[in-house]
Amino acid sequence: xxxxxxxxxxxxxxxxxxxxxxxxxxxxxxxxxxxxxxxxxxxxxxxxxxxxxxxxxxxxxxxxxxxxxxxxxxxxxxxxxxxxxxxxxxxxxxxxxxxxxxxxxxxxxxxxxxxxxxxxxxxxxxxxxxxxxxxxxxxxxxxxxxxxxxxxxxxxxxxx
Amino acid sequence: xxxxxxxxxxxxxxxxxxxxxxxxxxxxxxxxxxxxxxxxxxxxxxxxxxxxxxxxxxxxxxxxxxxxxxxxxxxxxxxxxxxxxxxxxxxxxxxxxxxxxxxxxxxxxxxxxxxxxxxxxxxxxxxxxxxxxxxxxxxxxxxxxxxxxxxxxxxxxxxxxxxxxxxxxxxxxxxxxxxxxxxxxxxxxxxxxxxxxxxxxxxxxxxxxxxxxxxxxxxxxxxxxxxxxxxxxxxxxxxxxxxxxxxxxxxxxx
Amino acid sequence: xxxxxxxxxxxxxxxxxxxxxxxxxxxxxxxxxxxxxxxxxxxxxxxxxxxxxxxxxxxxxxxxxxxxxxxxxxxxxxxxxxxxxxxxxxxxxxxxxxxxxxxxxxxxxxxxxxxxxxxxxxxxxxxxxxxxxxxxxxxxxxxxxxxxxxxxxxxxxxxxxxxxxxxxxxxxxxxxxxxxxxxxxxxxxxxxxxxxxxxxxxxxxxxxxxxxxxxxxxxxxxxxxxxxxxxxxxxxxxxxxxxxxxxxxxxxxxxxxxxxxxxxxxxxxxxxxxxxxxxxxxxxxxxxxxxxxxxxxxxxxxxxxxxxxxxxxxxxxxxxxxxxxxxxxxxxxxxxxxxxxxxxxxxxxxxxxxxxxxxxxxxxxxxxxxxxxxxxxxxxxxxxxxxxxxx
Numbered sequence: 001x002x003x004x005x006x007x008x009x010x011x012x013x014x015x016x017x018x019x020x021x022x023x024x025x026x027x028x029x030x031x032x033x034x035x036x037x038x039x040x041x042x043x044x045x046x047x048x049x050x051x052x053x054x055x056x057x058x059x060x061x062x063x064x065x066x067x068x069x070x071x072x073x074x075x076x077x078x079x080x081x082x083x084x085x086x087x088x089x090x091x092x093x094x095x096x097x098x099x100x101x102x103x104x105x106x107x108x109x110x111x112x113x114x115x116x117x118x119x120x121x122x123x124x125x126x127x128x129x130x131x132x133x134x135x136x137x138x139x140x141x142x143x144x145x146x147x148x149x150x151x152x153x154x155x156x157x158x159x160x
Numbered sequence: 161x162x163x164x165x166x167x168x169x170x171x172x173x174x175x176x177x178x179x180x181x182x183x184x185x186x187x188x189x190x191x192x193x194x195x196x197x198x199x200x201x202x203x204x205x206x207x208x209x210x211x212x213x214x215x216x217x218x219x220x221x222x223x224x225x226x227x228x229x230x231x232x233x234x235x236x237x238x239x240x241x242x243x244x245x246x247x248x249x250x251x252x253x254x255x256x257x258x259x260x261x262x263x264x265x266x267x268x269x270x271x272x273x274x275x276x277x278x279x280x281x282x283x284x285x286x287x288x289x290x291x292x293x294x295x296x297x298x299x300x301x302x303x304x305x306x307x308x309x310x311x312x313x314x315x316x317x318x319x320x321x322x323x324x325x326x327x328x329x330x331x332x333x334x335x336x337x338x339x340x341x342x343x344x345x346x347x348x349x350x351x352x353x354x355x356x357x358x359x360x361x362x363x364x365x366x367x368x369x370x371x372x373x374x375x376x377x378x379x380x381x382x383x384x385x386x387x388x389x390x391x392x393x394x395x396x397x398x399x400x401x402x403x404x405x406x407x408x409x410x411x412x413x414x
Numbered sequence: 415x416x417x418x419x420x421x422x423x424x425x426x427x428x429x430x431x432x433x434x435x436x437x438x439x440x441x442x443x444x445x446x447x448x449x450x451x452x453x454x455x456x457x458x459x460x461x462x463x464x465x466x467x468x469x470x471x472x473x474x475x476x477x478x479x480x481x482x483x484x485x486x487x488x489x490x491x492x493x494x495x496x497x498x499x500x501x502x503x504x505x506x507x508x509x510x511x512x513x514x515x516x517x518x519x520x521x522x523x524x525x526x527x528x529x530x531x532x533x534x535x536x537x538x539x540x541x542x543x544x545x546x547x548x549x550x551x552x553x554x555x556x557x558x559x560x561x562x563x564x565x566x567x568x569x570x571x572x573x574x575x576x577x578x579x580x581x582x583x584x585x586x587x588x589x590x591x592x593x594x595x596x597x598x599x600x601x602x603x604x605x606x607x608x609x610x611x612x613x614x615x616x617x618x619x620x621x622x623x624x625x626x627x628x629x630x631x632x633x634x635x636x637x638x639x640x641x642x643x644x645x646x647x648x649x650x651x652x653x654x655x656x657x658x659x660x661x662x663x664x665x666x667x668x669x670x671x672x673x674x675x676x677x678x679x680x681x682x683x684x685x686x687x688x689x690x691x692x693x694x695x696x697x698x699x700x701x702x703x704x705x706x707x708x709x710x711x712x713x714x715x716x717x718x719x720x721x722x723x724x725x726x727x728x729x730x731x732x733x734x735x736x737x738x739x740x741x742x743x744x745x746x747x748x749x750x751x752x753x754x755x756x757x758x759x760x761x762x763x764x765x766x767x768x769x770x771x772x773x774x775x776x777x778x779x780x781x782x783x784x785x786x787x788x789x790x791x792x793x794x795x796x797x798x799x800x801x802x803x804x805x
Contacts (some may be wrong), residue, residue, distance in 0.1 A: 007564040010532065010557035011571075014525070017555065021520075025499070033500050042503055043305035047315035048202070051307075054351035057229045058360050083366045087221050091228050116219045116366050120270045122245060122280035123217040127367075236415070237427035244421075258421035258755055285423070294599060300509035301497040318497060321490015323430040324508050330599035332423030332752055336430070341490030398598055414753035 057091035060084070064092065071148060078149045079128075088112060088147065109140040113147075200354045205309040206376040207348055208403035209359070210385050211284055213410070215369035218243055218282040220267040225364035227265065229349065238335050239263040240346040241286040241361055247271065248279040248412055256412045283413050284370060286361070287312060287333040287346035288394060288402030295325035295334065304343065310375075310403060311348045319343055330395050331402075348372075373405075420756025429748045429760050433773045434484035436744045439590045439612060440737050441481040441780070446587040446613065447620010448474040449523070449579060454650065456576040462646040468793030469631070470624045471527050476784035478519055484776050485511075507593045518586045522579040528553075529572040531791050533560045553790075587616045594743060601676035602747040607665045614658035619736040621651045622729040627784075629726055637796060641718050645711075648725050652708040655732070659701055662739075679754040687749050687757060692742045700735015704728035 004010065036045040064085040065072050075081050086092050110132070119129040128150075130136070136144070144152060226232060226241045243264030247257040261268065264282075271280070289312045296304055296312060303318040304325055319342035326334040326343060337344040349359040357363070358372045373382035385391075385407070392409035393402040415427065452470035454460040486492040499516075502509035528535075536558045539550035588609040594600070595608025625647045632639045669677060684692050707728040711721055750757050762769055 004557045004559040007559055007561055008567060009559050010555060010564065011567070013555040013557050014528075018520070029500050032496075037302070037501060040308055041305055042302040042501070044302070044315055044318060047305070047313060047317070048307055048350075050316070051311075051313050051347055051350040052354050054230075056352060056355075056357070058225060058352075058357075058363050060357050060363055082368055084363050086225075087364050087366050091225075115221075115267050116217060118267075118270065120218070120268065121247075121274055121278065122268075122282050124214055127217060237425055239424045242424045256755075258753070260421070260424055263424040294597070298506045298508065298597070300503055300506045300511070301494075302501050302503045303497075318494065318501075319491065320494050320497065322488075322508065323490075324506070324593075326425075326430045327748075328597050328599055330752055332425050335425040336490060414755060 056093045058084075058086050059091075059093040059096040060086075063096050067096075075148045079151055080148060109142045109147075113141040113145075202308040202354075204376060205353075205374050207289065207310045207353060208373040208375050208382065208405065209286070209289075209348070209362075210371045210373050210382055210391075210405045210407070212369045212371075212389075213281055213283055213406055213408040215367045216243070216282040216284055217367055217369075218245060218264060218268045219366055220264045221364040221366055222284060222361035222370055223263050223265045225360040226346075229352075229360035230347070232344070233338060235338070236262065238337070238344075239265075240333070240344070241284060243268075244283045244285060244413075246279075246281055246283060246410065246412060247274075248410070249275055250277040251275065253412075258414075279410075281408075281410065283406075283409070284361075285331065285333070285394075286404060287348070288331055288400070288404045289346075289348060291401035291403065292399060294328040294330065294398075294400055298324045298328040300324065307350070311350050311353075312345075313347055313350060314343055314345065316340055316342045330398050330400065375403075417759035417761065418756065419758075420751070421753060422751035422756040422758050423753060426751050427758055429745065429758070431744055431748060432488065432760075433741075433745075433762055433769065434488045434776070436737070436740045437484045437773055437776055438481060439587070439616075439744070440619070440740045441477050441484070441776075442587050442590060443612070443616030443736065443740075444620050444623050445474045445478045445481065445518075446583040446616040447618065447622075448477070448624050449583045449620070450617050451621050451624050451647065451650070453576050453580050453583075456573060457580065460646065462642050463650075465640045465643045465795070466624055466628050466647065468530065468791070469628060470620075471523065471530070472787045472791060472793060473624055473627060473784060474620075475523050475527060476780045476787055478515075478523060479783055480776060480780045482515065483779070484773070487772060487776075507589055507596060510589055514582075514585055514589060518579075518582050522575060522582050526572055526575045526579060527791065529568045529575065532568055533565060534792075536560050584613055588613045594747065599752060600747050601674070602680055602750070603743065605665060607661060608743075611658065611661050611665065614654065614661060615736050615739055618651065618654045618658050619733055621647060621654060622732040622736075625651065625725060626729045626733075629722065629729075631788075635794070637794075639722065641721070644722065644725060648708060648711060648721075648728075651729075651732070652705070652712060655701070655705055655708065659705065676754055679750045679757075683746065683750050683757060687759065688742055688746050691738050692746070696735050696738035696742055699731055700738050701732075704731045704735065707731075 006012075034044050034046070037043070039045040040048075061084045068085075071085075114130075114132055117129055119131045123129055141147075220243060222241055223239065223243060227234070230240060232238055232240055241263075242260055244258055244260045245264075245268055249257065259268075264284075268282075274280070289306075289310060291306070291310070293306060293312050296306055299305075300322065301318055301320060303315045303320065304312065305315070306312050321336060321341045321343065323336060323343070326336070334343050334345045336342070349357070349361075352359060353372060359370075362370045362372045371381070371385075373385075374380045375382060382405075386405065389407040391405045391407055393405060394409075394413070395402075418427065448470045451463065452467050452474070455463050455467045486495060489495055498509055498512040502512065532554065535550055535554045537560075539547060539554055539558065542550055591609030591612030594603040595605055597603050625644065628647075629639060629644070669680070704727075707724050710716075711724050716724065745760050748758075749760065
């Protein structure tokens with residue numbers, strides 16, 4: 001702790017402290033910022049890969065159709081042709097990738113079918129809707145309707 | 161018979177049988193946890209979504225599918241997508257009645273004592289993946305960003321959980337995931353669309369009201385859709401340039 | 415849903431920014447205001463407020479040290495907050511916080527205090543023994559030149575720092591206003607007036623805080639209060655308050671006049687959920703009453719004792735009012751839905767991370783730090799022991 005003879009000596013010390021701090025910051029920054037930061041934009045490029053590497057739960061209709069050709073056949077010209085299989089049968093990616101058991105569960109027919117078809121304001125004209133109180137009594141919907149070909153032919157009254 | 165077909169398909173035959181998109185999907189599905197697909201070029205896509213309000217029946221399939229696909233917490237106030245129901249009553253058209261019970265997750269109950277002449281419709285909502293996204297603008301550390309193919313994503317390893325982006329989003333599509341303490345939101349099922357699949361909500365929608373769109377693909381039906389429908393976006397006055405395009409969006413929708 | 419009225423977007427049930435985020439602008443406001451009061455003497459040569467110069471600087475430092483604490487406690491990942499220094503997103507006002515804070519703390523406040531106290535620090539260093547000696551030695555960076563040239567240099571540098579410090583203080587608190595004022599999604603926040611109103615209310619709160627501290631500490635030390643100093647501070651408080659109030663009213667009148675879509679939702683909110691905090695606390699008790707009391711002291715002649723009592727009352731109410739203003743902006747801005755069709759409510763818990771108890775602890779902490787700072791850097795120029803030291 002010698003005598004400081006220069007009258008501006010303390011300024012130099014302050015400057016040194018600040019300079020060291022700045023240097024430390026630059027070094028820390030260089031070591032902590034991920035190398036793939038800023039490659040495509042102001043973000044870590046690896047985040048794109050992170051977003052893609054997530055498990056899939058719904059396989060998609062295309063995949064179901066590969067094996068279940070019979071169902072595809074039975075759904076020709078049905079009102080449910082465009083409805084994805086998993087809308088009713090739940091997520092099936094695991095099933096499609098080889099874990100065939102346990103078989104996928106479906107909801108109780110009345111609950112499942114009514115989730116779309118319950119009569120309610122707001123659905124577009126021509127969308128088939130029923131009031132559960134006076135359609136079908138206590139029967140499950142599948143007692144009369146085949147889900148893959150739900151429309152009942154009016155002439156014969158039989159399922160198509 | 162079924163067993164033979166299965167073993168044939170899982171063998172070399174699949175590449176002959178399947179269409180391009182499905183083969184990518186098949187690979188991804190077989191992998192279980194799909195890796196980066198080798199043939200995905202981000203600059204060749206510009207993802208968007210079209211929603212046809214006239215076709216939405218309020219089934220809630222999309223909300224359920226999204227929660228399953230993206231492992232969204234079941235707690236209230238955590239939705240990547242939700243469905244709103246609007247009622248415009250004839251005696252008070254200035255004040256629409258809006259509800260979204262549990263985000264529409266369990267569907268909607270029929271309205272009791274609905275006055276005749278009320279206009280009722282359903283509006284699915286989600287992240288709009290804005291081109292000039294205010295949420296991306298305000299993130300202090302670059303944890304949320306727009307990917308080169310137009311999807312606004314969150315980098316969970318850098319997010320501080322400061323919630324500034326939640327404040328800045330005009331559409332209310334962000335929330336804090338209580339498990340990771342970071343922000344979470346619709347990713348346009350990035351892990352699916354980069355593998356040739358469609359989004360979970362579009363897959364599950366029974367009427368085809370929600371459709372994934374690729375604006376850069378000349379064959380995509382979105383171009384015809386935009387040409388033949390009166391298309392709107394939410395809150396255009398804020399100039400966020402959202403990429404979720406609604407058909408038949410009523411002026412009352414907020 | 416409990417607490418929800420009308421329709422809100424499903425993700426809006428819970429508020430994002432809690433009482434901790436109300437505290438942060440309140441604390442940095444006190445910092446900016448205290449500094450501006452200090453600069454009155456240093457830059458604008460208002461000699462009357464000299465007795466509070468050093469107190470104001472130390473108050474600013476105490477509050478500035480605590481200011482990041484509510485932010486850290488609020489973050490989902492406080493351990494990642496250093497990222498704001500590593501990859502600051504230049505488009506985000508919040509990213510600038512780290513640098514503005516660091517600049518203001520190190521290059522303005524710490525340096526100014528250091529240059530002002532250097533002579534006493536060196537003398538204390540020389541006169542101490544043991545641990546205290548090492549401590550003060552470190553504080554002086556082991557440089558002991560206090561010749562007239564060195565002190566003259568200190569004086570000039572200190573003045574430059576204060577001049578630079580005034581816009582820095584504006585930046586430190588103004589950017590907080592910009593953070594909310596630039597959010598176009600939220601019409602309660604989105605206005606160019608926000609940084610200005612925040613800054614002026616900060617100045618008001620800082621001046622009031624230093625004034626109250628001066629009165630309180632004089633009472634603790636059993637010293638006479640310099641009434642000229644107190645009167646001058648109160649005058650500046652009065653005028654700052656008038657400007658602040660006028661600008662807030664301008665914002666309000668402008669909104670009412672333009673009456674855009676958000677007005678009905680906001681108006682309803684103010685008259686119901688925000689009635690107590692906005693009408694009663696912020697405007698009534700927190701602004702009109704202290705303004706009235708201060709106006710009285712300007713217009714009429716009162717005894718010293720009565721004036722002191724009026725100032726203290728006005729000062730306390732002012733602080734309540736400015737806190738209420740922060741509350742109404744931050745919490746109020748989240749109570750209404752961005753659909754303008756409904757409202758939610760704020761349930762402030764008691765003893766988890768982001769609630770009442772930590773908030774109270776954060777409010778008390780600066781005073782503890784200030785007490786320590788007052789020991790290390792005694793600000794008073796009327797202490798006999800000090801005079802001895804300086805001889």
